[in-house]
Amino acid sequence: MSNAVPSAPDVILEARNITKRYPGNVALDDVTFRVYRNQVNVLIGENGAGKSTLMRILSGVEIADEGELIMDGQPIALRSPRDASAHAISIVHQELLALTNLNISENIFAGRELRRSALFVDQPRQALRSASALRRLNKPMDVATSTGQLSLGCRQVVEIGRALDQGSRVLILDEPTSALSAIEAESLFAVIEDLKRSGVAIVYISHRLHELLHLGDRFTVLRSGRVVGECSRAEASRQWIVERMSGRKESNDTSVRTVAASLPPVLSVNALSLAGSVGDEAAQAPLHDISFSLREGEILGVYGLLGAGRTELVEALAGSRQLASGQIALRGRTVQIDSVTKAVNAGIVLVPEDRQRDGMFPELSIRENIMIAATRGLLLSRASETARVQQLIADLRIDARDMELPVATLSGGNQQKVLLARCLARSPIVLLLDEPTRGVDAGAKIEIYGILRALAAKGLSILFTSSEIEEANALADRVLVLCQGKISAQFEHDDISDEGLFAAASPVVAASIEASTPLTRPSEGTA
Amino acid sequence: MNTTAQTLTSANRVAGTSARTVLFLLRARAFLVLALLLILFSILAPEFLTANNLSILSKHVAITALLAVGMTFVVLTGGIDLSVGSIAGLSGMVAGYLLTQGLSFGGTVHYPPVALVVLLTLCVCLFVGALNGWLVAKASVAPFIATLGTLYIARGAALLISNGRTFPDLGGRVARGNTGFLAVGQGFLLHVPAPAWIMLAFFVIAWVVAAKTPFGRHVYAIGGSERAARLAGIRVPRVKLITYLFSSFCAAFVGLIIAAQLEAAHPATGESFELNAIAAVVLGGTSLMGGRGSVTGSLIGAFVIGVLADGMVMLGVSEFWQMVIKGVVIVLAVAVDQLQTRLQARLLPYLAKANPEVAN
Numbered sequence: 001m002s003n004a005v006p007s008a009p010d011v012i013l014e015a016r017n018i019t020k021r022y023p024g025n026v027a028l029d030d031v032t033f034r035v036y037r038n039q040v041n042v043l044i045g046e047n048g049a050g051k052s053t054l055m056r057i058l059s060g061v062e063i064a065d066e067g068e069l070i071m072d073g074q075p076i077a078l079r080s081p082r083d084a085s086a087h088a089i090s091i092v093h094q095e096l097l098a099l100t101n102l103n104i105s106e107n108i109f110a111g112r113e114l115r116r117s118a119l120f121v122d123q124p125r126q127a128l129r130s131a132s133a134l135r136r137l138n139k140p141m142d143v144a145t146s147t148g149q150l151s152l153g154c155r156q157v158v159e160i161g162r163a164l165d166q167g168s169r170v171l172i173l174d175e176p177t178s179a180l181s182a183i184e185a186e187s188l189f190a191v192i193e194d195l196k197r198s199g200v201a202i203v204y205i206s207h208r209l210h211e212l213l214h215l216g217d218r219f220t221v222l223r224s225g226r227v228v229g230e231c232s233r234a235e236a237s238r239q240w241i242v243e244r245m246s247g248r249k250e251s252n253d254t255s256v257r258t259v260a261a262s263l264p265p266v267l268s269v270n271a272l273s274l275a276g277s278v279g280d281e282a283a284q285a286p287l288h289d290i291s292f293s294l295r296e297g298e299i300l301g302v303y304g305l306l307g308a309g310r311t312e313l314v315e316a317l318a319g320s321r322q323l324a325s326g327q328i329a330l331r332g333r334t335v336q337i338d339s340v341t342k343a344v345n346a347g348i349v350l351v352p353e354d355r356q357r358d359g360m361f362p363e364l365s366i367r368e369n370i371m372i373a374a375t376r377g378l379l380l381s382r383a384s385e386t387a388r389v390q391q392l393i394a395d396l397r398i399d400a401r402d403m404e405l406p407v408a409t410l411s412g413g414n415q416q417k418v419l420l421a422r423c424l425a426r427s428p429i430v431l432l433l434d435e436p437t438r439g440v441d442a443g444a445k446i447e448i449y450g451i452l453r454a455l456a457a458k459g460l461s462i463l464f465t466s467s468e469i470e471e472a473n474a475l476a477d478r479v480l481v482l483c484q485g486k487i488s489a490q491f492e493h494d495d496i497s498d499e500g501l502f503a504a505a506s507p508v509v510a511a512s513i514e515a516s517t518p519l520t521r522p523s524e525g526t527a
Numbered sequence: 528m529n530t531t532a533q534t535l536t537s538a539n540r541v542a543g544t545s546a547r548t549v550l551f552l553l554r555a556r557a558f559l560v561l562a563l564l565l566i567l568f569s570i571l572a573p574e575f576l577t578a579n580n581l582s583i584l585s586k587h588v589a590i591t592a593l594l595a596v597g598m599t600f601v602v603l604t605g606g607i608d609l610s611v612g613s614i615a616g617l618s619g620m621v622a623g624y625l626l627t628q629g630l631s632f633g634g635t636v637h638y639p640p641v642a643l644v645v646l647l648t649l650c651v652c653l654f655v656g657a658l659n660g661w662l663v664a665k666a667s668v669a670p671f672i673a674t675l676g677t678l679y680i681a682r683g684a685a686l687l688i689s690n691g692r693t694f695p696d697l698g699g700r701v702a703r704g705n706t707g708f709l710a711v712g713q714g715f716l717l718h719v720p721a722p723a724w725i726m727l728a729f730f731v732i733a734w735v736v737a738a739k740t741p742f743g744r745h746v747y748a749i750g751g752s753e754r755a756a757r758l759a760g761i762r763v764p765r766v767k768l769i770t771y772l773f774s775s776f777c778a779a780f781v782g783l784i785i786a787a788q789l790e791a792a793h794p795a796t797g798e799s800f801e802l803n804a805i806a807a808v809v810l811g812g813t814s815l816m817g818g819r820g821s822v823t824g825s826l827i828g829a830f831v832i833g834v835l836a837d838g839m840v841m842l843g844v845s846e847f848w849q850m851v852i853k854g855v856v857i858v859l860a861v862a863v864d865q866l867q868t869r870l871q872a873r874l875l876p877y878l879a880k881a882n883p884e885v886a887n
C-alpha cells in the first residue's frame with residue numbers, strides 16, 4: 001500500500017507487502033513485517049501460519065511472488081542464502097542442518113571458508129575464530145570434533161556460533177530452544193541480550209510463550225498467512241498472543257483426573273540400569289537403578305534436563321537400547337525386551353522425539369504412514385486399511401483432506417498426530433512419548449493433551465518425557481524427575497511446582513537456587 | 528573409591544589406545560592390503576619386483592588411478608559417473624580423427640599440431656562432462672541415470688566418428704607437422720613413464736583441492752547433507768558441475784594415453800573402465816553415499832586393483848579366476864567399510880574417555 005514511503009529510521013529490515021503462493025495455497029498474503037534495530041522481534045503463529053515461509057524469504061532460500069524487501073531504506077534482492085549473508089542476514093534453522101561429516105570449525109565456516117594465499121583454507125584461523133565464537137556462547141568445545149558426535153543442543157550452539165562469527169546485523173532464530181535444556185536456553189538468552197546491545201536485530205520464533213514474553217521487544221502474530229496483530233512489549237500478554245494466534249479464546253484446561261492408587265500397575269520397572277559413556281555429550285547418558293510403576297490409565301511424566309537420560313529411558317523401554325541390568329514387567333509378568341519388535345509385540349510403543357529422523361516417511365501417504373507396521377497377514381487389504389485410518393483420523397482430529405497425500409504436506413502438529421495414530425494402530429498397552437509436542441504450536445499442543453487424556457481415560461497407560469515444566473504440569477498425573485540418570489524426585493499432580501521440578505532436575509543443589517528463577521529478566525536499563 | 532577410579536582410568540587408557548589401534552588399522556586397510564599384495568607377489572614371482580615390470584605396472588595403474596581420482600570428487604558429492612570409460616573411448620577417437628584425417632575447410636585438409644589436437648579432444652570430452660553436470664545439477668536427473676545415458680551417447684559418438692573402424696598409425700607425419708603424440712603414452716622422464724607422471728600430477732592437484740581448498744570442503748559438505756550445504760550458502764549446482772567436468776577431464780587424458788600407447792584409436796577402448804574406477808574408489812574407503820573418503824584412498828585402491836591384476840597374470844592365474852578374485856576383494860572391501868562405520872561408532876566412547884578433557 002505504502003510503496004514509496006521509506007521505513008521508519010529504527011527499522012533495519014522491512015518485508016513489505018509480501019505474497020507467496022504455493023500450488024494450492026497462499027502461504028503469505030500481503031504480509032508486512034518490520035525488524036527493528038537493537039530489539040528482539042518476535043514472530044508468532046501456529047504451524048502453517050507462514051512464519052517459516054517468511055523466514056525463508058528473509059534468508060534468501062525462497063523468493064517472494066510479490067512485495068519487496070527493504071534494508072536500511074534501500075530495496076534489496078535476496079535470491080540465494082549467499083545474498084542474505086552478503087547483507088549480513090543470517091538464520092539458524094530449526095531443523096539443525098549440521099554437516100555431520102565435517103567438524104565444528106568446518107561447519108561454522110561452510111560456504112565462506114577463510115583463505116590463505118587466496119587458494120587454501122586457513123584452518124588455524126578458522127579454528128581460532130570458531131573457538132572464540134563458542135566461548136562467547138559460553139559453550140567451549142573442541143572445534144575439531146565432528147558435529148556428528150554432538151548432541152542436538154550442541155549442534156544448535158554451533159549454528160548460532162556460525163551466525164555470530166558472520167557478524168550478522170539481522171539474526172533469525174527459528175525455534176532456537178526446542179532442542180536446548182533450560183540451562184542452555186538461559187545462556188542463549190544472555191547471548192541474545194548481549195547481541196541486542198551490540199546492535200544486532202534479532203528475529204525470534206518460538207512456540208514457548210513464556211520465552212517470548214521474557215525476551216521479546218516487538219511482537220508480530222501471523223495466522224493463515226496474514227498479520228493479525230502487532231504490538232510492543234508493554235502491550236503484550238500471554239492472553240493477547242494466544243487469542244490472536246489461534247483466533248479463539250484460550251481454554252485453560254488443566255483438569256487432571258486422579259487415578260485410583262489401588263489399580264494394579266500395568267508396567268513396572270525394577271532397578272533398570274543402562275551402560276553409559278561419559279565424556280561425550282552426544283553419547284547416551286547412563287541410567288542407574290531406575291524403578292517405578294505405571295498404573296492403568298495413568299499419565300506419567302518424566303521431566304529432566306538435556307542429558308538426564310529421558311530419551312534413553314523411553315528407548316530402553318521400547319527395546320531400542322540394551323539394558324545393562326534390571327527387569328521390566330507388564331501386567332505382573334516379567335518380559336524380555338531386547339528388540340523393538342519384542343516391545344511392540346508385548347504392547348509397548350514409542351512416539352520418537354525427532355519426527356523427521358525417526359518417525360516420518362515423508363514421501364509416503366498419510367495412510368501408509370499410519371499403517372506402515374500395523375498390517376498383519378500376507379496381503380494388504382486396502383479396504384480395511386482405509387477404514388481403520390479413517391477411524392484414527394477422526395479420533396485424533398487429524399486435519400487431512402485426503403489420506404492419500406504425502407504426509408509431508410501436513411503441519412507439524414498433524415504429523416505428530418499421524419505418528420500417534422501409527423502407534424495406536426498397533427493397539428498398545430503402554431504408550432511412550434518422547435517430547436510429545438516438540439515443534440508443535442500452542443493450539444495443537446492443547447489438542448494433543450486432550451487426545452492423550454481421552455486415551456488415558458479409556459485405560460491406556462501413558463508415559464511421556466518432557467524438558468518443559470509447563471508441559472509436565474499440564475499433562476501429567478504424576479511426574480518423575482530424572483537427574484543424571486537417576487530418579488531424583490517424584491511429584492503427585494497436586495504437588496507439582498515449577499521450582500520443585502527445576503530444583504530436582506538440576507545436578508548441583510547449590511546452583512539450583514540461582515537457576516530456579518529462570519524467568520527473571522536481565523537488567524532492563526539498556527533496552 | 529579412589530583406587531577404583533584409578534583402575535578405571537588406566538583401563539580406559541588401555542581401551543582408548545587399543546580402540547585407536549583398531550581404528551587406525553581399519554582406516555589404513557587399503558594400504559595394508561597393497562603392502563601385503565606386493566610382498567606376496569614378489570615372493571611368488573621373482574620377476575615381479577623388477578624395474579621393467581614396475582614400469583609396466585605403473586602404466587596400468589595410471590589408467591585406473593586417473594579415472595578413480597576424477598571419480599572420487601563425484602562420489603564424494605554423493606553422485607557417480609558411469610560415463611568415464613566411454614569418454615576415454617571418445618577421447619581416443621577424436622584425437623585419432625584429428626591426427627589421421629585432419630580438418631577440412633574449403634576443400635583443403637588441415638592437420639592441427641599435437642597440442643591443438645589434445646586441446647580439441649579435451650574440449651569435446653569436457654562437453655560430455657558438462658552435459659553430465661548439467662543433467663545432474665540443473666535438471667536433477669539421478670547421477671546414475673544421467674551418466675548411464677551419456678555412457679551410451681559418448682560410446683555411440685566414438686563409433687560414429689570412424690563408423691566403427693580403428694584409426695591406425697597415430698604417430699603423425701613430419702610433413703603434416705603433427706608428430707609427437709605418442710609421447711603422451713610412451714615417453715619417459717627420469718626412467719618413469721609419462722602416464723605415471725600424468726597420474727602423479729593429477730593426484731597431487733586433486734589431493735590439494737580436496738584437502739586444502741574451500742572447493743574441496745564444499746564437495747564434502749554436499750555429500751554430507753546437500754540441503755544443509757545449500758542453506759549454508761554453498762553453490763551446490765556449480766560445485767557438482769565442476770566435479771563432473773573434472774571427472775571427464777581425467778577420462779579424456781586416459782583416452783589420450785591409451786591411444787598413444789597403442790599408436791591406434793579403437794572405438795571400443797575403455798569399455799567397463801568405469802567399473803574399475805568405481806572399485807578403486809570404494810576400495811580406497813570412499814562412501815558411495817558421499818561425504819566421506821579421500822583422493823589418496825582412491826589412488827591406493829587403484830594400485831590394489833592394478834597390482835592384483837598384474838601379479839595374477841604373472842603367476843599364471845586363469846583369467847576367469849582373476850575375475851572371481853577381483854570381485855571377492857571388492858565385496859570384502861565394502862563389507863569391511865561397513866564394519867568400520869559400526870566399529871567407529873562403538874569405539875568412539877573409548878576414544879573420548881582417553882581424552883583428558885571432558886566437556887561439560
